[in-house]
Amino acid sequence: MVARKYRVGIDVGGTNTDCAILDLFEDHPRGQSVVAWSKARTTANVTDGIAAALGGVLQKSQLDPSSISFISIGTTHFINAVVEADSRKLARVAVIRLGAPYTAQCPPFLDWPESLKKIIYGHYALLDGGLQIDGQEIRPIRPEQLIEECNVIKSLGITNIVMVGIFSSIAAEGTQEEYARKIMLDHLGEGYNIICSGHVGNVGLLERENAAILNAAILPFARKTVKAYRRVLKQLGVSCPLFLTQLDGTLIEASKAAEVPVKTFANGPTNSMRGASFLSESDTSNTRGNESVIVVDVGGTTTDVGVLLPSGFPRKAAAFSEVGGIRTNFSMPDVYSIGLGGGSRVRFTEGNKVTIGPDSVGNAIESEAIVFGGSVLTATDIAVLAGLAPDIGNADLVQGKLSEEKISLAIAELTRMLESVIDKMKIHAGDVTVLLVGGGSIIVPPRLKGVKEVVRIPHFGVGNAVGAAIGRVSGEVDKVEIMAGRSYDGVLEDCKEEARARAVASGAKEGTVSIAEVYTNQLPYVSNQATRIIVKAVGDLDTEVIVDRAADVLEDAGEDGEDEQFERQPYAQAQTGNPDTARPVIIEKYRPEVTNKGEWILNETDLAWISEGCAILGCGGGGAPYPAFLMVRQLLREGHRVRLVDESYFENDEDVVVPVGFMGSPSVSSERIPSGVEIPTASRLLLKYAGVEKVGAVISDEIGGKNGIEPIALASSKHFDCPLLDGDLMGRAYPRMNQVIPCVYSDNGLVPAAGADGVGNCVIIPSTISSPMVETLFRSICTDLGSAIGVAMAPFTIRSFREWGLSRSVSMAWRIGRAVAECRERRDMDKIDEAILKVQKGKCLFKGKIVDVRREVRGGFTWGTLLCSNPNTLTIAPLLLSEQETVPSTSSGKIRIEYNENIRIVIPFQNENLQAILHTRLASSTRTGIRSLIKEVTKTICTVPDLIAVLDSQSGSAIGTQDYRYGLRVTVIAMAGNPKWTTERGLEVGGPRAFGINVAYQPIAPFEEVRSVIEEYRPTVSL
Template sequence: MYRVGVDVGGTNTDAAFLDINAVDTASRGVLATCKTSTTTHVTQGIKTAVETVLLQSKVDRSKVLNVAIGTTHFVNAVVENDARRLSRVAVIRLCGPYTRKIPPFSDFPYALRNIIEGPHFFLDGGLEIDGREIASLNTEQIKQTALTIVEAGIRYVAVVGVFSALDHEGIHEERCKALLQQFQPDLSIVCSHSIGGPGLLPRENATILNASILAFARKTIHGFRLAMTKLDLACPLYLTQNDGTLTDAAVAAELPIKTFASGPTNSLMGAAFLQSLDHGDKTLADRQVVVVDIGGTTTDLCALLPSGFPRQAPNFIEVGGVRTAFSMPEVLSIGLGGGSRVRQLEENKVSVGPDSVAHRLTTDAMVFGGTVMTSTDIVVASGSASVGRDDHVKDIPEPFIAGAKADIKRQLEQAIDSMKVSSAPVTVLLVGGGSIIITEDLNGVEECLRPPHHDSANAVGAAIAKVAGEIDVIEVLAGRDENEVVENAKKAAINAAIANGADEKTVQIVEIKKIPLQYVTNKATRLVMKAVGNLRIEQEASLCLHRDSVTNGTVDDTEDYEAGEETTKTEVTTCKQGSLAKPTLGVDLTSYRPQVENGIWYISPIDVEFIASGTGILGTGGGGSSYLMALYTLETLREHGAGKIRIIRPDSLNDTDICVGGAGYGAPSVSDERIGNGTDVFTAIDAINTIMNIKDFQGLLVLEIGGGNGLVAMPSSARYDRPVVDCDLMGRAYPTLEHGTPFVYGKPILPVATADCKGNASVVVTAESNKRTEALIRNTCIELGNSTGTAGRPLDGETVKKYTVPNTISQAWYLGRAVHLARQTKVDFIEAISSITPVKSLYTGKIIDVTRDVSKGYTVGRCVLAPLSVDEAVDHNTSTTASEKRYLVIPFQNEYLSASYVDDEKAEGEEDVICTVPDLISILGQDGEALGSPELRYGLKVRVIGMPAHPLWTGTPEGLRVGGPEFFGLPTEWKSIGEYRRPRSVIEEFESSESIDT
């Protein structure tokens, strides 16, 4: 009873042969391993590697239970924009009137989009957050759509239903798929509910990529099967998935995207197995295990969870420049390996990597007679390894050797620290052929282990992979027994694992996630359950052979497409790395000037990207992501053309001019899935204008500059052909409408309208208080699906000039430009920000604890940061803060509320408050982009900044009562972060200078 594991990498193809009855032995049942070069025709390399281990083991091939293959072949086709391996895809959204403001493919890189993009369709269907239908499926719509797709010469279709995660069996998507194939049998359909969880755009992107790779995946996996046939292997064929589990070849041929990251996962799973951590080792419960896979060029690191599976990456993953949402392990890669070049930078300082001689190690390294000094040469010279000719490196000076070893040690220690998830002890498992470069103890690591057969851990991981069943659904828990719902979800995951081929006796739940959605009152909760078990030994080969041929299409018996073949490339290759979402790529930002003429600022795509980054910083942890609103604004620019979105100064208004404003209102978890069509804000504005008999208006207002709402007025500028006024009603993000500065000072907030994308609108005309107004529109928002547009009472020019925060669109632009310029010119982004606005650097550190509670309908929590080590501070160019030994604690209610020094990491002692609301607190990642409170997690290295709030908040009792610590229940008084300075105006600065409309 034997298993064969294969891992196909870019350089080498590894194979391992295991006796599953001998896994309790010292060798863990590994009978033979092989490492061979990955061939141009990948199936030939697989055949060579498998044949080698079969011959070495001298085992009857009929006793081989299965072959499991991990490959990067499919993801490489996407990353390389390979038109030979990718197909055009039509996209069907089941959405009713929603999602139109951001069409499919909006954030694809141009080169990939040119290859893949087919027509897209918005059809009836989809669900609300509470399970109600947005609209029923329309059979005639689907029939006509199928005909249109076929007439366009397209065979591959992605079907994406709004809140399909609520639709447990994907009923809307699956019914649409059945109808499409009924009308056009040759169509191949991929449903998004089988790909990812909530978040429409990234789930749709992943579904599109999966559909595009279908033809290539089917042909490649058919080639794998042919290779097995030539080796006289009649056993089932499996592929390893991103999470370290198996899927049979037929399923992999339909869902190839789930194998994209199988390589690093195989190494991790193989390392844990070879170190016997799968034998119920209880130390996994109270320690961390980090697998360090060192190759010739790079080192890959991944954390092992107590379940025995890799830690999954948070938020979204970019594949080939496309933002996607599907299960992927969190892997950190650094430029350090056995072939890394070693250089003397300056006196007493040696650098190792990140460049490498790679596959030329055996010819270029000094120990092999070459002239390039590598990390392998250093290890041999130190006497810690015996590779090649040690006499070739005997003249390397001891100080140089020590310096190189110190740099290797430093890089690995910092990488390991980045993968930690807690302060528990760390065990490191070293695998890979380059692991010989580790010669001494690592700080922060309790033990460092090198398992047997460590150089073939990836192939072993494929051979021993288990079978999983996973569900990712949203359940409405209001009025239901929560324990019963959770138990039913567990059973569904277990049944899914058994259906996928797991041995029923070994299946167990290894992961339970309950994620309540924000701002909902029906207790809608995302449940993610994973069950894992051993592969059933009695799986019949005939089943796999039959299913392997059922690929919803046909394949021939030829080899798969290969990288070495000559082919006609796609003609459109300009802006290869660019996309609609990233207009600054490839642009010299030092010479860019916004277009300002006659007191009017005409917004360009570059301006949108700058402003989106800036509104993220001004969001102070809340306000939602600016990403979707930036995409919508860019689509609006593309549709309406340059010059349609424009900004004017507040002081250009007459006192009697009328300004209207709208904003998004509701739960980010809903608006990220049930993306609007843009009409909800327009409907709300029109409702207010109708009630107040406003026939015309002169300007549009930003109600909240923080987060996505900072961009909402820009599409309205194109819609109404009116300019946006360079100001807003908060100067930051705040959680309620009553935080609008005019309303703080007694200006009437009513009437207020709330509207959805179906044309429903509700208007609150009178209420006893601003607080009651908030409650009324919140209830309306819930009825309309928890994501709406809202508009308040229009303001006259006099009020705008007196009671709004001026130049905040400009402020967002300058902040975003500073961050983007800092990245492009390699300068410190805090220094860049401080050169254009008052900012105080509060802390530089790493997150060591995050707690959250959503029981109140909104997120409250606390984040604790620890100081960086001296080496980390130097690497981050933050030596000025390296002396700070205290910790920092930041409580948040969506937005960050205060920042305080504490003496211990538990943050239970006396706090030294250094900043509070209404002053702004922002947490920035290493690229300078702001992190929202939902994105905080252990191990992130961050910079914390504070910015003074406008005197409308800090200069009066009214402002502090609504915007300060008292409103949020903080047991402290406001403490000023510094003197407020009016933001610079883009219009004033660039009107007199030469401007460039890019």
């Protein structure tokens, strides 16, 4: 019997299919582990390209096919279809949301590129259903509604459907999505695919829905592609297990991958980075040492760029990732893809302007490109003309086709595209090393701005295939556990054991499995401490055990290949650009529109910057502003007007101001997106009760988070058509309703107050014995109504606001957002803290990565004794040396942030970050010197009312407490709180002791009043 010792990796790209055989059992340099490799053109039916590549590598190696332990395939086919907006490979999708009337103002596809929306959007319906955060139904499913939609979907000829229920991802199996799916399948019959969003993504309705839509759109093509993969193995007589690589570099059985193809979307870039790491270790000319490097993987259709850490693994993406311009919440590698490859079409327009891609001749390059005898001008032709690839094709065929001027223009554009995407991946402006992989990398010029060295690693042309061959196996547990009366550590350890067991069951070798990721999140305002726990375990593939799974290769591998392809469908060429996207703003020249009357007319740029700033001022709370941003942006696009003013605008001191906002859990706002009627309903109820006939202005109760954006809709011409006042009642976000500035100046400054949910429940509280009682009553109501309600609080006059109000809050948010945008424009994210702290004084407290998140689970905390009673904690550690980016220094060329394994920063939080505690472990040797004793020192370095914001180090955006998760690289900053909060009464309401923090407040920095945007940009009146 032949020993199965070899592993085969295959990468199916848009142009080439690469294959490599590895022998990892012999003790030799990694570059020599590649026994043989082969490249073949990716063919229209996929099968022929795989057969040619695998057959070629078997012929070169002269290995017996029975010696292959497994084959793993990585492919860019699925993500290419999205990037190119290829209608031949993307099916139309119908979306059924369960949760009416919630989410009504934020329908599917609202933030999609128009090119993809036109291809994929088929139908949308918002129906009854959905769950509250505690698992209770918002409304029961109505089967007759689903059957009615089945009839519509049938009439439209759509066969791919996505079922999206509010909070479906936290529920156990057998919930509303599955129930609704069964009803529709029973009525529709065979031939329909219904994807439940809870099987695809996690909490975050828009992002999970987007991922599920992409999964449904690509599903038919994915199934046919996997079937084709199996067929070729059968034809070549290879009988071994078949895997596909996932976006995190781990392996998934082919049958499972065919049902969730989105999980393989970024596997090509991940494999290229893993392969680059593996192969570059044998390259003696590579002297990058401990630096992070940029990996540029150029195929025939796309270029994928990522960051390879010295540890050999890709840098993780931010909390949210975009795929083809579509926002998802996958924990993806930090990869940016553009439509540039060796087969990209090159066009010249009037005025000698040039465009390259995003469409490509792809796998037809050897017949279509001029250098191969075709008639289509491609990036490869340009590379040959420019002398970058003299050995490719027949150079004589392309000579004289273009003038020197056009060649220079094309090379300049190609260079610009590469330099731009490389710069996007940096967090500092210094030069970096670039590792090239992929057959299309021949088009890359040897010198690029911002790049100190371009390195082609050994076997660079098959780096993806090598990365696929070294993939590992994972097991994941994602469940909700009831923690009341149970040990957190005990439950977590049980989940870890289950994840390890699942990894072993998937083919991981016992003894190699380790826990790669742990995420815990207690569901807010749930009395039984229901906690969502996600644990991921990863191990090496057990090549001896998986041999028994060879039958997987033969399953469903029939001979009929005609139904495998989409190429007979008409091709809709990808559009260049998104009509929904405005022209890029030159930040230093941008001026907001302010009228002579002092009215700031809001536009989309202003809104985007305000939204960014509100998220940072939210101090982790206030709810994610993104859904609210989309809804207000849509109002602007529909022609509705929004006016912002400051207090100087009002001539009558008695003009009435109405403070409004949302009360509830941040976890709810990312799922149960408002219906749009909550705040207007509560406001009208309150005004009617209070006898107010005319509203002078609307103001946000808190500028932090979504509550800095939601009141804009109420002030718009769609609703009250009155000004929005440049100010708020907190200057930040706080977790309790009574922590607003009126409660500092009055014992009962909140009532009368009204609240409403999105399904018709309304309540008004005329009076209470105290402001804290308002919080108590509304909190109980809020919990019963799903932990999120719109609230309108006691109106007040402009006279009162001038006395105690917090002015210029919107201006501050706008300026913070602009500072973030400037850092992004300069690709200088390493200085994001400095930019923000120029707007408001403060300090950068820490830079590192999240290593632990505890939510409402008491006990088991190992890093010191907390100085407050709050059990929600975020722990951040310094980056390991292998994870750090180098930053430029004028003296020594490079410096590195000092790593100290004995320090942590712990941030207790409720909805908002409350305190920053520095923990330091000090080692002291015993007299014998045999062992060390650990002494732990804790020091509070910042508390409320100062603002503590946790930023994503790669994007500069704020991370909400609901999105804290292991592995995110973060920058923690603190900003000075408004002095109205630092008075004796202010500290009593919103200072440390209001949260049980037993330390004295010490200001982080002096507060500095920001300049009003209206004041700065208001036209000067000539006398």
